[in-house]
Amino acid sequence: MSDVTRGGTAGPVHVPVRGKAHGHDHPALVHHFADLDQQREASSLGMWLFIAQEIMFFGGLFLLYAVYRNLYPHAFAEASSHLDWKLGALNTVVLIGSSLTMALGVHAAALGHRKAIAWWLIATIVLGAVFLGVKVVEYGEKFEHHLVPGPHFHYEGPDARPAQIFFSLYFSMTGLHALHMIVGIPILACMAWMGWRGRFGPEYHTPVELTGLYWHFVDIIWIFLFPLLYLLGAHQPHM
Amino acid sequence: MSDVNTAIDAARLRRARLNYLNVSYGVKSWLLTIDHKRIALLYLASVSIMFAVGGAFAVAIRLELVTPPGDLVQSETYNKLFTMHGVVMVFFFLIPAIPAVLGNFLIPLMIGARDLAFPRINLLSWYLYILGSAFGVYSIVNGGVDTGWTFYVPYSTLYSNSNVVTTGIAAFIIRFSSILTGLNFIVTIHKMRAPGLTWFRLPLFVWAHYATSIIMVLGTPVIAVTLLSVIVERTLHLGLFDPALGGDPVLFQHLFWFYSHPAVYIMILPAMGVISELVTAMARKRIFGYGVVAMSSMGIAIVGFLVWGHHMFVSGQSTYAGMIFSALSFIVAIPSAIKVFNWTATLYKGSVSMQTPMLYAMGFIGLFTIGGLTGLFLAAMGLDVHVHDTYFVVAHFHYIMVGGTIMGYLGGLHFWWPKMTGRMYPEWWARVAAAVVFIGFNLTFFPQFVLGYLGMPRRYHAYVDEFQVLNVMSSAGASILGFGYLLPAIYLIWSMRYGPVAVANPWGAKGLEWQTPSPPPPENFPVQPVVVEEAYDYAPEKGVVVV
C-alpha cells in the first residue's frame, strides 16, 4: 500500500475541522462525504446551481417577451386584456400562500415535528393543485375563444398577428411554469410521506430544504409572469 | 510456517491489487455503477462511438468535395450530411469528451476526494447522454436533419421537412447531461478538496474544468429553451419566430449564439487544462505564471459570454452592437494568448521529453495559435463580411476544435491511460499516430483557409473548377487524418489486454492522481491525502535541468 500523505516538513498543515454527527454515522450520510455538514453544504450548493440554470432556462423566454413586447407594445397590451387578471391575481395569492406553507413545512422539518411537516406539505400540494386547476380553467377559456395560436386562432383587430405571438408566449411561459409545478407536486408528496415517517429532524432535513428552494423558485417565476402577462392591458379600456 | 506466511502474503497481495476495474464484474456492476472512474470509461466508449458516427459524415462530405460538380449526393442530402456532422461532433463529442471522460475520472483524484459530490447524478448524466444519443441516432436513421447544426429559423421551424423535432429533442436531453456534469464539478471542487488543498494549489486542469462548468451551468439552459421553442413552434404552432406574425428570426440567432459561443469555450477550456498538465509533467517544470493561467481560464469563461454577436455581423444586427461585440471578441483572445505564452515559457529551459503526450501538447500549442489568430481575423467586422460563411470560417474552427480540442483529448488520453487502465500504450505506435494526425490535419484544413479566402462558400456541395486542387488536397488530408485516428483506437484497445503493466507514476509527475496505484482502488485513496506543497512542485523555476 503506498503511503499517500506527503512529507510533513513544511510547517503546520491547516486541516479544516468538520463537525461529526454525534460521533456515529447518521443513516442518511453518504459514503463519500466526511460528515453530514459537508453533505448538506454540497447538496445545498448543488440545488442553488440547479436553480441558477433554471433562471437562465426561463430567462430565454423572458428575453423573447422583452423583445417582442418592446416591438409591439400596443398589440401586447391589447392581447393581455383578454386574460382574466382576477384569476391571475387569485393564482398569485394561492402560490404565495403555498410558499408560506412550504416555508413552514421546512421549519417543521428542522424541528423534527412529524405531523406538522406532513400537514404543511400537504397544504402546499393542495394550494398547488388549486393553482393548476385555475390554469386549466383559463386554458379552457382560451380554447373556447379561439385564442390558442395555430390554425384555429381567431382575433379581432389590426394587431392580430403580434397578438398571436403574445399568446404563444403566454402558453409557452405559463405552460413551462405549470410543468415545473406538476413535477414538484409528487416530490412534495414524497417529502410529506418521509416526514410523516420521521426521517427528518434538526440533524438532517436537507431534502425538504431543497424541495423548498425549488418550490419558492417556481413561485418567483410566477411573481414575474403575473404582471408581465396579465397586467399589461389593465390600464387600458377593456375590449 | 512458511506456508502460512506465503498465504498471508498472497492474500495481502490480492487485496492490494484490488482496483476499480476488478472489484466487481458483470454488466450490472457497470451499468449501475456510481464510481466516477467507471462512469468515465462508460463515457469513453459512448463518445468514441459518436465520434465515429460524426467522422463517417465527414468522410462522406470530403468524398463529395473531391469533384467540383455535386455528383455524389443530391444537394438536399448534402445539407443533411454537413448538418449531422456538425450536430454529432459538437453536441455528442466535443462538448462532453474531455469533461466527461478525463474530468470525471481525474477531478476527484486530483483533489484527493473519494468521488464526485453527486455520484448518482453523475450516472444520470451518462444515461441522459445515452438517451439523447438514441434520439440522435434515430434522427439519422430516419432521414437526418438538413438545417445546419445552427437550426436557423424560419427554415427549421416552418419550412424544413426533416427530423428537426427529434434532433431538437436529442440535443435538448443531452444539454441536461452537460448541465448536471457542470453542476457536479462545481460542487465537488468547492466542497470536497483535501485538507491543505487551497484554491491556488489546485492543478490547472481543475481550474479549467471549474471555469468550463460555470459556462455549462449558466449557458446551456439558454440553448435548451431555444431548442424547446423551435420544437414547440413546429409541433404546437406557438409561433415565436414566425416572420408572418411579426416574429424575428434574428432573435433566434441571439438566443442560439448566446450559448453556442460560450459552448466553444466549453470545448476548448478543458483541453487547455490538459495541456497545462502535459506541459508541466513532460518538461518537469513548474508552470510559468500559475495564478495568471488559472485566472485566464476564468477570464475566458466570463468574457466568452460577451461576444456572441460576432457570429451575426451580417445578419442584420445593428452595426453599433456589432462594433461592441467585435471589440469584446478581440479582448477575449487575450487570456488565450496568455496561456499560449505561459506554456511556451514553461517549456523554455525545461527538461523536455518528446513522448506522445508532449507531441500532442506541442501540436496543440501550434495549431491552437493558428486557429486563435484566424479568429481575430473573423472578429474584425470589415474582414468578416468577406469571409463569413466561407471555408475560412470552417478552417478556423476546425483548427481550434480538431487541432486544439481533439489533440488535447488524445494527449490527455495517452498521458492518463496508464492511470486509467493500469497499462502502458505502445509508445512508438503512438508517436507515429501523433505524427500522422498532425500531418493529416494540416493537409486537410490549411487549404481550407485559402479556399475560404478565395471565396468558396461553406455548406455547398458543388464549387467552381479553380477550387478543385485545394479540395483534393483537403480530402486527401482527411483520409490521412482518419487513418491517424484509427491507430489509437486500435492500439489503445489492444494495450488494455496486452500492454505492459504500468506503475503508479510512470511519468514521475506531480499531482495527487499519481500518488495512488494504477489503476486506482475503488475508494481512490486508502488514506485521505493531505496537501502541503504547491502545484507542479518540480525543479525551481530557473529551470535547473534534472538528470
Next chain:
Amino acid sequence: MSTHIVGTRIYLAVFTALLVLTGITVWAARHDFGALNNVVALGIAVAKAVLVVLFFMHVKYSSRLTKLVVAGAFVFLALLIVGTLHDYYSPHMTAGAHAPSISRE
C-alpha cells in the same frame, strides 16, 4: 447553508408583505404612469422576489457562496437580455432593422 432556523413570525410578516405588494401591483396596473409603467411593475415584482429569496429561501442567512451563485445567475440573465436588446435599441446605424415591419410601433 446554515442550520439557522427562521422564526414563523418572519415568515408571516413576509407573507403579508407579499400580499400587500400583490395588491399594489394590481392597483398600479390600473393607473397609467406613462414611461414609469414598466419600472413600477418590474420594481414591485423584484421586491417580491427579493423577499422570497432572502427569507423563504434563507439566502439572508446563507453563505457568501450561495449569495454569489444567486447574484451571478441574475447578472447573467441581465446580460442575456441587455446584450440582445442593445441590438434593437442602439443609436441609428440600422438598429433592429431585421425586425419585421408588420405593425411596428
